[in-house]
Amino acid sequence: MNSKPNIAFVRDHMDAAMPPPSSEVGALGWMRRNLFSSVSNTILTLLVVYVAYLIIPGSLEWSIFNAVWEGTDRLACATTQQGGELPVGWHAACWPYVIAYSKLFIYGRYPDPELWRVNLVLVMFFAGLVPLLMPSVGGKRVNLIFMLGIFPVLALVLLSGGNFEFGQSFWEKYAIFSLAVLVAVFLYMRATENSAMGAVKSTAIGLAIFAAVILFISADFGLVSIETPLWGGFVMTLVIAVTGIVVSLPLGIILALGRRSQMPAVRLFSVIFIEFWRGVPLITVLFMSSVMLPLFLPDGVSFDKLLRALIGVALFSTAYMAEVIRGGMQAIPKGQYEGAMAVGLSYWQSMRMIILPQALKIVIPGIVNTFIGLFKDTTLVSIIGLLDFLGMIVLSHSDPKWATPVQALTSYLFCALVFFIFCFSMGRYSIFMENRLNTGHR
Template sequence: MTTPADLPATEPELRPPAAQAGVFGWLRKNLFSTWYNSLLTLALAYALVRLLVPFLDWAVFDAHFLGSSEADCSRTAACWVFVGQRLDFFIYGFYPETETWRANIVFAMIALCFVPQMVPRLPGRRPLLILGFTVLPVAGFILIHGGLFGLASVATNKWGGLMLTLVLAYAGMVASLPIGILLALGRRSHMPAIRGLSVAFIELWRGVPLITVLFMASVMIPLFLPHGVSFDKLLRVFIGISCFWGAYMAEIVRGGLQAIPSGQYEAADALGLGYWKKMMLIILPQALKTVIPGIVNTLIALFKDTTLVLIIGLFDILGTIQATITDPAWGDVTTEAYLFVAALFFIFTFGLSLYSRNLERKLRAGAGDD
């Protein structure tokens, strides 16, 4: 009988060679794997240094951050003083200065509900996410619009800047996903009337540019309303954006539904579940998990396309930028202004992408997660 003392001693595991692990291993595998990859890496690194160093000198090291007018800047470096002086207008538009605290509370609520979603191990994330999609839209509208609980009413034509961009993007995201799910289920329905209406709705909205939708919402719809009947332009734009992106979302969700094996439907039927219980408890969770990248990609496109409201007279963040860069008191500050907008859009879209990656990793939705 063999005893533990008779077994050969286990050799300690050896660490991989330094050239194949850690930073050096990653560089060798990804950037210097062959001689031509090495030459390409060195050439790109040289080009980046030649371009990046002058840009950093202009934008950071030699830039002007403090001051109150163009006299505090020089034309050889970035004038971020302009952004600082116009920051309130970029964020709130024409919103009354005495009421901006209401918008700040909404910004804080959005951050409280959605920023923790980027931290996978943070406890209490799910209740915050539920609040963000249920309570926050109502509370945010009451705070920004006013008219209730003693808050002064602020007309939507005074909304602008980053606040308006976030309102349109957030409201469009909250509305387009449920619309897309219902349309996708309708397109796969066995009832000809529902299927036909869903197909017609999807194809109509997908076949029209968003600019045309916004023009219709802003200009044409009031012409068809009875005399003396009207409703807010921002509400019309919100409905147009939600329906437009809901149609795109429907095709993404439909792709997820088609990817579910038929055995899942049969298993749900064997359990005696009704249609809505089958969809809500078994089919839709799997389908939505499959198409997370497509959903997030559509939400990012929705967020960026909110800038199109500028053409119908709404001053979003891009509208406020274009309204101020023509100020003769500041000279040419176009580059600084658009870099500021680009940085804002990158922060928000990258946050969506980061949350998508964390969610995919948590749900194991991707086969090739890094």
Template sequence: MTDMASQIQKPREPLSIGRGITWLRKNLFSSWFNTALTLLSLYVIWLVVPPLIDFAIIDAVWTGASREACLGPDAGACWPFVWANIDQFLYGRYPSSEVWRVYVVFALGAIGLVPALIPAAPAKRFNLIFLLVAYPVIAVTLLAGGRPGLPAVDTSYWGGLLVTLVVAVTGIVISLPLGIVLALGRRSSMPAIRLVSIVFIEFWRGVPLVTVLFMASVMLPLFLPEGVSLDNLLRCLVGVALFASAYMAEVVRGGLQAIPRGQYEAARAGGLSYWQAMGLVVLPQALRHVIPGIVNTFIGLFKDTTLVLIVGIFDLLGQVRSQLSDPNWSVPQGAITGYLFAALVFWVFCFGMARYSAYMERRLNAGSRR
């Protein structure tokens, strides 16, 4: 029996190699154009990837207490520059004596977010209530302070990854429900609601985010009553959320148009109200269809947080640029190292959102596969 089993399993290796060759021929070398494109891509990878690995890893300087450690003739990335400024990259000029509040906010966010992302995790309702209601209050109270035992910290001292996450998370959390309302309003049978939704969406989609941030930071205070002042970061948060909600509304509207009218009519015939039909029947199907578009909007919003630098708010990328002016770490490769670190952080967050989106697509579409 053992000899028979070994004889049966012998052909498996050639079959796997044959399948690999078949896959390569079908996907990479199926025509002269695909063959040329494949060879060109391999050539570009050969030109870019090995030098990047040499600079970032092999020839990189990993330890050192000053800029002299990175001044060698063949020195690569100056990672001691990142280690020396990692505090500024994480939370900017936040007072060092109060930085524990930033870490508590990060930890509470992770504790609340991880169970929310696990479909099988229990107590989903309480977890969402914590994330959407309790956590924002706790985060604002801790970060801003102004309470007994918590000295006030002005938002002008916030920076780095802290600001990036604050702007991105606020925009994501507000833009999705507001975008759903706008998408429903644009499809409403009531002319006034439809007109207001269309004007709102087209206005915010017709101006660049840079203009929105500039208007919110510079022009808006000119229209406020004398003595009334709004925090600069708060103004930017409102502008980013409204801007993202307009794009989110069009994504959701595309999903709503993909649902047959009969779904809504069947729900209404079953005795459901308009909002029940939308919330229980139509919207779940529509949002499932546009998961890639929703996550793509989230990723774009996360990367667009770097634009807040133009109004004097130092996010992660802005903080990296600010630290490049430090004479103690003025080295030729300092800028490339700092931007490489910022790119890696952004890639980790964006790639994580993309992979979770793909996971949710597979999970939600499992029941519709044949």
């Protein structure tokens, strides 16, 4: 007989789950996992905290707590030694100066009675941009047509006043140019064994739309003509940045396709274009467009300085955009190209429906990074006499009414905050779109 006691245990119910240790959840757990997970991370965390301790309190003190927020002239931000009422040794931001010059910083020297036109353009721009960036809002095709087709024309007419003059010689040259383009498209499509008539018809419609736009902007709407030298401020920064962004993306796609083309002439042209514009500094491009380009134009032919800067910035950005998109296309597996050919898709169909959607999704960070760089590079146009946002800030320094030792520091801090807000917003939207379009398996 077995005298050993039966010590078997069979669980007949589940115990309630115990809460996780307090050191693994909440703020303390997050800090242990992310800030103090190892000796090196702990050292780096303490170093960052020490640097923040050195920078943040003094910055807040200078820009907010000790700053002046009310005043009508320089005396509000001057010490007793400088003729003001502030104590000797005071040194902080002078925000009344920024408030007094806010109109100049935003609109430049645009005439006051016509500011409603600029405000209307800004309202249309943000009213069209916000729903376009929100995936949950429908009507993307109509919104895109408005932002890329209708809005630029309306903005040009409102800001400049319209009533552009195009002589008879222009229309004669345009007719010859259109005929040459149609013939070239027809021959190219026949050589590649694609539908020639469909491409010719689409090209003809595009040329007709462009002619209609020319007729529209040449009409007299009764608006006062405002020359571009009177434009300026943040509005000019937006004009240059948006134009460069809108132009560089489609042209970059075309050049990226051209650099990967099997046609030697197309590939050679794309390589020369990209390498030339990438190898020249933007400031040199702006100087060339402003100073040298008029020397090569025929007598009586001239381009507006702003238009020359827009073309230079757009072409410069296009070269970088083309390489970003080409990198995305090279990341697409070869099987995607072979699969597109296997189902009978033509070259343009496979690019439009298979390759480019995947490539553009891959290079979203690179595209947005190029946009951010372009947005910041717009400040270089002040070197050629275009008073953009930064140019207007520098111009305001010559006003003796607000001349104080802290005037320049305050204005540059304000400029940096504005650029940071816009660039940071573009970066966050890029992350949002990456996460939304991410189809990988984690």
